[in-house]
Amino acid sequence: MWQWLKRRNMIARAESAPTSTAPQRRRQAGADQLLFDYLEDRYAQTVVLTFQQIEDLLGSGLPEPARQDRGWWLEPQTSATAATTAGTPGATRAWTLAGRTASPNLQAQTVTFERVP
Numbered sequence: 827m828w829q830w831l832k833r834r835n836m837i838a839r840a841e842s843a844p845t846s847t848a849p850q851r852r853r854q855a856g857a858d859q860l861l862f863d864y865l866e867d868r869y870a871q872t873v874v875l876t877f878q879q880i881e882d883l884l885g886s887g888l889p890e891p892a893r894q895d896r897g898w899w900l901e902p903q904t905s906a907t908a909a910t911t912a913g914t915p916g917a918t919r920a921w922t923l924a925g926r927t928a929s930p931n932l933q934a935q936t937v938t939f940e941r942v943p
Contacts, residue, residue, distance in 0.1 A: 858884060858920035865924035865939055873926070877935040892930075899928040899937060 861883040865873060881887050891898040921928050926939040 860885070861920040862924050865921055865926050871941045873939045874936055875939070877937070880937065893932065893935070896930055896932060899930040 861880065864883055875883075877888055877893065889898075921939050924939075925942050927942060929938045929940065930936070931938070
C-alpha cells in the first residue's frame with residue numbers, strides 16, 4: 827500500500843480528471859430532472875419503465891400522444907411537438923441527455939431505454 831501511496835503522490839498536481847458534462851446536461855434536463863437522473867444513474871444498458879413509473883418520475887401525467895403514438899417517443903423535441911407535449915415539456919430531452927434512446931411498447935404501456943454506444 828505504501829508503494830501505491832508514493833506513486834499517487836508523484837502524479838503532477840496540474841493533471842486532473844477529465845471534466846464531466848453531466849452537470850451541464852443535468853441543468854438542461856429542466857422539469858424532467860428526476861427522469862434524467864434516474865436514467866443517468868442506471869448502469870444497465872437497458873432500462874424498462876412503465877408509463878406509470880415515468881409519470882411518477884415526471885411528477886405529471888403523460889400526454890395522450892405519448893400513450894397512442896409511437897412517434898412521440900422517437901421524435902426529437904421541437905417547437906412543433908412541444909405543443910402536443912404540454913404536460914411534459916422537453917421530456918425527450920431527459921433520455922437523450924442521459925444518452926439513451928426510447929422504444930415504446932404502447933400495448934404493454936412500457937418504454938425501453940437503451941444506452942447509446
